[in-house]
Amino acid sequence: MVRLRSLEKGRWRGQGAKWHSLHPTLALLCALALQQTVAFNVNLDDAQVLQPPSQTGIHFGFSLAHFVNGTERRLLVGAPLANTSKDVSQPGALYACDLGSSPSCTQLEVDWRNTDDKYKSWISEDKKEHQGLGFSVVCAPRWHAYESVTGGLKDLASGICFSARAPNFDKFTAFSPAYDVIGMNTKFASYDNNGTCQVGLSVSYSQETETVSFGSPGCWSWQGDVWNIHKDTLTDKDTFHRAQKIDFKDVDLTSSPDGRYSSLADLYLGYSVASITYASKPAVVSAMPRAVSTHDLKVVEKNKVFGPVILIFEEDQSKLNVLDTIKPPLNESNNFEATKDSMFSYFGYSLTTADVNGDGLDDLVVGAPLYHNDSHHDQGAVFVYMQKRFDYGGDGVVGAEMKLEPNSPLRMGHDSYGRFGSCVASVGDLGGDGYQDIAVGAPFLESGGKVFIYLGSRDGLGKTPSQVIDAMDMPSSVRPLDGFGFAIAQKMPDATGNGFDLGIGVFNSDKVLVFKTKEVIAVEWNVTFSGKMNLTSSTCIMAGDTSAGKYPCVDMKTCFLYRVLNTKTKTKQTLEFTIKLEADIKQQKKRLLFNNGRAETNLIFNQEKDQMSCQEEKVYAKRDIEELIQPFVIQAEVDMKGASQSVILDEQATRVLEEELPILVQCEGGVADKCESDLELTYTSNTTYALKKMESIPVTFRLTNRGEVAYNTRLVINSNGDLISKEQADSAGGVVCETKHKPPKIECKIDAIFKKGEKEFEVVMMPHQNFFGSLERHLAFFTVEAEAETTSVQKNPDAAKTKFQIPIIVKGNLDLTKENSNPSHVSYNSSYDKSPAEASNEQELGEQVIHKYKIYNSNPIRSTHQVDDFWPLKIDGLYLLYLLDNPTITGIKASCHYENGEVDKYNISKRIPDPTEETTFSRDLLRWR
Structure with missing residues (x-):
């Protein structure tokens, strides 16, 4: 849907009736074979700048639409304040801008009397080359017709549109649906029926039915109306389908004889329109963005606020019937009633449809640019309604409903008066991932405006923008920009036909910026290992360090491939990728090393697309590591190096991997904490301690394992804090002991992997300094409790414990x-x-x-x-x-x-x-x- 606005009056006279043409605000439709690009890949460094050839201050860029004819692309740009006639002030103009290597814009003569063929030189005569509908439509919704009636002239603000068909895109045919239905009944025409319809304020096209939908918000006392007309019968009023007056029951109101208005006056139906497939049927969706009191309506529900509301219509003979209604978020009592946030939000000011979650159903995106809350004014918001389909009773009849995202709105502007949501545009499946993407304009920010790109996904439309294009970020040669994002071209194919460009109108600066997009690189890669790390087998010598001895090791393989999601060229390109590997990221003390002797390394891949390549290297486990059960976790991160401006790494690509390298478990069950060890602890001590002497107290322990491997085996010695380990020394058996202070105890690391067998070692102790502070009351001996602990299962826990006493003697003089x-x-x-x-x-x-x-x-x-x-x-x-x-x-x-x-x-x-x-x-x- 492209929606346009007119601002000031101008005149243009013709035969029969008096024509009052007020700014042909542009709505252009060219249905094309659409391809893909990615929203986050918009290249901001080399934008094409389109400007009118001579005039300024004409709101060039107020509306945009594109068409492609063979290999040539054109962007149609509306300029509603352009002066193009000596007889009419600011009638507006339509420009066709060439998007080639030397972009330029030329005005098209949109005149029902025009039969010149001056633009035929760039329109192909071969209809087979036309990509799309082969016609365009432009409307002037403020066009007036003055008809003679008894007593003077009647001013009919009907609105008028013009269509051009291939191959003669410069020859436009005028038509005015509202004026045509009045016909000879001019004297009965008034604002209460068709006298002020302003057809063409919004326009949409359905490829499925080949019909054009027109919004006319002035019909029926500004209730508004929607028209749906086949593209081949735009001037045949007998084929028109329209909504006409909306029945109160269709919007959940109950008719009553009391009241002033029998229609939903002042709600502006047709302010925006869009085509949609709803419940497996072609339909038209249109908004009533205003809110009114029901006090003067002929309804039972008095003294309430009605609106804003969105209606979905389906064709039925000559009429459009209401198929469903969509309302803003409910209030706190879960009743539909306008809240302070939604009442004046202009909910439905802009609409677009797109399948944002790839389920094959059209979803609806609704702009509410005047949305506000307690902290901001007119910051704007966007609401997303997901279409859900269901069957009626198993008889094949399909139903549907529009479900608002929970906790809406999820996407809001952050600055007062920025009016986020003034434009919402479906920009296609930009990344080739099967999901449609959306662009949202906030043209009234102090920076000059921004455009926000949201990506579709399996879970729906992204909650945060993947890219924000800010007018302030444009080159100084283009700035200042004002009104950036008021219009956004929908589904605008690029020069290759395999992707999309992004066209953004800057109406208050008389400019349009066209941004090229980059090819999106998707990567497929993995990191694998040849097996588990066997910490008991040291067989590998680290490359370049033969003096360090042998380490436990495994082989690691890293494989990489890249694809282009939105191929724009057949030229093969070699790209460079770097994969950064970091070892053992879950441990503070790194246990793993790469060939370079460090816990980090980089792998470089130089390759063409669709070519898988692999690199292998060894990874080494350090000796004497403490953590022997938890697997090594290797983190790999990919980055693209030295790429041109034409490519970018897919935002959805897996850029970081975490792969586990398990440690080989030396027991039957294969799970370290389920290994069943059988430990027995004994001791030998013939020592007495002579009080006040700085003598060591050696005790010999023997630990025997008759079961499976005991992991992380240690000896814990408690003596009520009286004894400490002598410094931190290695015992003769290779056992390291140290004193822990909270609580006070001695811990000896016996073996990280204690297999079946026995180990004898000596623990040398000495009294703690605090012991000498209470010698007047000292006991006759030290009481020692020792226990062997392991992270494996202990078959006989009591056998791993022992308790003994060390006599204390005093040598008197x-x-x-x-x-x-x-x-x-x-x-x-x-x-x-x-x-x-x-x-x-x-x-x-x-x-x-x-x-x-x-x-x-x-x-x-x-x-x-x-x-x-x-x-x-x-x-x-x-x-x-x-x-x-x-x-x-x-x-x-x-x-x-x-x-x-x-x-x-x-x-x-x-x-x-x-x-x-x-x-x-x-x-x-x-x-x-």
């Missing part, structure tokens, strides 16, 4: 001194002194002997000591020194034990001390008689 005996000499008289069995008191035993001892410990650490005292108790079975009391001790808590019997067996002493009582060391230690 003692000094023992003895005072002289008191008395130093003793005389024994057997006749006088009695034996203990005979004596009744101490004096009868003989002279008392007291020994005193002093013990000094120079070690500040408290420790337990034992002092053994020996004395001559008996001689020949007779008592020599009889022990009367337990020794008394001062300075420490201690006790004594007499191993040979009872103290004072015969109870001679009057006082027997408590053996646990604390005494002073200055008292008697030992007392005999």
Whole structure:
């Protein structure tokens, strides 16, 4: 659909009636065999600039349409303010612009009286060369006819159109459907029927039915109307099909005798039109973009707002019947009622149809350039309705409905008054991917305007533009531009006929910019490996580094091919592609290397299209890696290098691949975390620890595996934080131990892949520094719990655990001194002194002997000591020194034990001390008689 506007008045007189021609705003139709290109591939560096040959300020670029005749291409451009007649002010003009290597524009004489053949030199006489319909249509919707009636002249704002057919594209025939149906009934013509129709404000063509649809928003008190006429009977009013007055019930309103208007006045049906296949039938879609109150309508539903709304029509004899209605998004209560966002949005100002999701059904794209919300004014929006088809009851009757995308609108302008959606254009299946693409204009931005390109896909129209063409980005020689994107040529074939160009009208700068498009390169490529990485088999020497020894490795193959989606030339072209490979992207510590000894490398492919080529190289696993289960992930990214401006990489192409290189699992199940190991842990330790000494505590462990491979095997030693590993040293068995602090423990890496067998190793420990801060309360031993852990399944978990104790000893530095005996000499008289069995008191035993001892410990650490005292108790079975009391001790808590019997067996002493009582060391230690 191409829709046009007129702005100012002008006059043009003819015979019979008085013709008042107001700017022949252009609507041109040339149906062509359309090919493909890609929207994101629009080349902005070399645009053709079309301008009128002499005049300025004529709105050149207000409307666009193309046609192709053989090998020659023309773009038809409307200029509604052009001065082309001495008799009429600004009647408008139609220009044909050659799109060859030297573009130029020539005015076409659109005059029903014109029979000149001055343009036949560039129109082919061979009808077989015509690509498409072979005719064009241009309309002047503000054309007036003044008819004589009783009392004066009647002004009929009917609108007029002109058509030209091949091969005489410069010979136009005038026709005015609204004026023709009035016929001789001029006196009855008024704004309430056909008197102000303004036919041709919008025009569309259906290739399926070969009919032209015209919008006329002024009919029926500006309810508006839609006309559908076969291209061969444009002047035969008996073949016209039209909507006429819309029945209230067709738009979900209920008729009532009360009210002023019996039609949907002031809604402007026909403001835009488009052709569509709906429910498997050819149909016409047209918008009523305005909203009105139902207060003055003859309907039951009073005091509501009706509109905007879009109607779908089908032909029925001489009439167009309403087949379906499409309404803007519902309000929060899920009722159709105009909201502040949609009421004045001019929903349906622009329309286009395209199969954007490739399901074979026409979808509808609706522009609402005055859409606004709380944060912006007139930023504009575009709504997409997807056609869904269904069967009625299995009898072969097909139904359809238009489903609005969820959460609409998904595509909005971002700047106030930019009026995004002023133009929506179907630009064809641009990339050859089976999906139609859409261009949207926002011509009133401060930058001068933008055009947004949206790609079709299986999921529908893209939510974000694949390319934004900004007037500000154009070369300085072309700027300033104002109104960029007000008109966009639909499905405009390029010079090869195998792709499309993009034509954009800049009406306020009297320019049209035509952009060429690039060939789109689709790539097919993959990265494969010869097998799994066997980390236990080091057989490969890295290229260029023979001194590094051997590594585990596999062969990697990278294959690449490119195709051209929209081939424009048969010339073969060699293109250069770079594939960047990055190894082990999921790991912070890279475990994989390429031939260059690094974790990154580049592969260069120089080749022609449709030619598969492959490159091979080895990838190497580092030795002693920690992660042995998770596969290596290699990321590959393709880029096209040194390409000319004529090609571009497909936006939908797979540019990044991630391929997994699995690690060979050394067990039956083939899954590392399901390998069933059978670990048994034992230890040997004959060590004691001398307190306060900086001595190591070696413990020998033996770990035996009687089952399948144990992955990531380690020994974890817990000692309540008392012991740490001695530095981070390798033990004799190749086991590395280190201290972890949260929580405090010792971890020893035994083997990444511990196969069936046994490993003996020594762990050297020493007390943690914190241990020495509590020596007054230290235990008599360290308690050690050790456990072998693995990521594999443990068949007998308890066998992999052990618990033992390491004694703690204190080496004291003692000094023992003895005072002289008191008395130093003793005389024994057997006749006088009695034996203990005979004596009744101490004096009868003989002279008392007291020994005193002093013990000094120079070690500040408290420790337990034992002092053994020996004395001559008996001689020949007779008592020599009889022990009367337990020794008394001062300075420490201690006790004594007499191993040979009872103290004072015969109870001679009057006082027997408590053996646990604390005494002073200055008292008697030992007392005999």
